[in-house]
Amino acid sequence: GDIDKGKYAHYTLKEINDQRLTVVHAGRQDEATMEKFCNILASAKDIYITGSGTSYHSALIFKHMLARFGKIRAETVMSSESQYALASMDSNSVLVAISQSGETADVLDSVRLAKNQGANVLSIVNVTTSSLARASDAYLSTNCGPEIGVAATKSFTGQLALIYNVTDRLCKNCLETEKAEFAVAVENIIANQASIIKVAEQMKDASDIYLLGRSLHYPIALEGALKLKELAYVHAEGIAAGELKHGPLALMEKNTFVIMINPRDATFNDTISNAHEIKARGATVIGISDRKDDVYDYWIEIPHLKEEAYYPIVEVIPLQILAYQLALAKNADPDYPRNLAKSVTVR
Ligand code: G6P
Numbered sequence: 001g002d003i004d005k006g007k008y009a010h011y012t013l014k015e016i017n018d019q020r021l022t023v024v025h026a027g028r029q030d031e032a033t034m035e036k037f038c039n040i041l042a043s044a045k046d047i048y049i050t051g052s053g054t055s056y057h058s059a060l061i062f063k064h065m066l067a068r069f070g071k072i073r074a075e076t077v078m079s080s081e082s083q084y085a086l087a088s089m090d091s092n093s094v095l096v097a098i099s100q101s102g103e104t105a106d107v108l109d110s111v112r113l114a115k116n117q118g119a120n121v122l123s124i125v126n127v128t129t130s131s132l133a134r135a136s137d138a139y140l141s142t143n144c145g146p147e148i149g150v151a152a153t154k155s156f157t158g159q160l161a162l163i164y165n166v167t168d169r170l171c172k173n174c175l176e177t178e179k180a181e182f183a184v185a186v187e188n189i190i191a192n193q194a195s196i197i198k199v200a201e202q203m204k205d206a207s208d209i210y211l212l213g214r215s216l217h218y219p220i221a222l223e224g225a226l227k228l229k230e231l232a233y234v235h236a237e238g239i240a241a242g243e244l245k246h247g248p249l250a251l252m253e254k255n256t257f258v259i260m261i262n263p264r265d266a267t268f269n270d271t272i273s274n275a276h277e278i279k280a281r282g283a284t285v286i287g288i289s290d291r292k293d294d295v296y297d298y299w300i301e302i303p304h305l306k307e308e309a310y311y312p313i314v315e316v317i318p319l320q321i322l323a324y325q326l327a328l329a330k331n332a333d334p335d336y337p338r339n340l341a342k343s344v345t346v347r
Contacts, residue, residue, distance in 0.1 A: 012149035012334040022144035022154045026161035037138045045092035047074035054152035055098040058159040060219035070170040082110035091118035100155035101343040102130020151230045176307035185303040200325035212241040213261035224319035232326035252281035262289045265308035
């Protein structure tokens with residue numbers, strides 16, 4: 001069944017592999033619920049999107065997608081910060097809460113705050129019997145089956161698949177459809193892990209890893225850094241690539257590892273320029289891209305996609321695999337990282 005590791009050494013590895021199917025399944029939503037969810041969203045005076053950890057990174061992508069394709073303005077609030085940031089809601093506001101478990105205390109607190117101010121609550125959950133689902137006016141389900149590994153993997157890509165569906169509806173199908181290609185893209189990355197394993201070997205003794213990306217790739221830089229901290233116990237930091245010159249460039253030297261998330265989209269050339277600046281300081285540059293470039297010391301290939309907005313779903317997978325491989329290289333248990341819990345039900 002679903003909560004069996006099967007042939008895999010760890011749940012985390014199984015769940016990374018599950019994504020071949022789960023990214024497609026997440027898209028299968030009950031039509032009436034989807035319509036209700038989108039109607040509440042479209043008629044809101046103001047929209048706040050919240051979540052914790054990985055689910056907060058989905059919130060950042062959602063905000064970006066709504067702005068770019070729906071011309072809809074939304075604010076993101078980390079659930080742990082919501083008590084200080086959600087004071088301006090009223091009965092015309094909507095809070096969108098994203099949570100795999102639906103039981104994270106910080107998230108439930110933000111929902112309580114929103115309801116006290118008369119706002120509507122929408123949610124994206126994986127556990128449909130959860131407190132969050134029950135507290136919501138409408139919820140969408142990521143449908144990806146139980147996620148056992150403490151670090152979120154398939155629930156994150158499931159959340160993204162739903163966010164893309166909602167955005168596509170709100171922009172009247174302005175996104176290219178390539179659901180089937182998704183599954184193939186994920187499959188290809190998983191089948192060709194040699195380059196990722198090579199990078200993990202190189203990084204085994206690294207004390208600092210930086211991940212850079214622009215636009216939609218910035219939340220993925222944050223998510224990749226979170227995976228590396230959780231699974232491999234290494235200091236990792238996600239940085240918006242354009243901010244390099246405003247400070248982080250001072251950190252670049254020999255022995256620094258920098259992962260550039262750089263598929264061939266509108267951000268490509270600017271991020272390549274950043275890669276040159278970093279390389280000139282002697283750092284090791286790893287490129288995650290559908291296009292090889294001489295500036296990369298190591299290239300992790302991802303498939304080319306017709307719809308550039310979908311890259312986050314495929315580019316996060318090599319980062320999950322990298323964190324998993326690095327955990328193994330360091331003899332850490334990838335399923336149960338020290339000091340962390342799958343669902344944090346305390347404040
Ligand atoms: C915990 C987990 C994280 C997760 C976060 C939010 O901190 O260790 O991996 O991203 O909770 O969980 P949720 O169930 O609300 O998505």
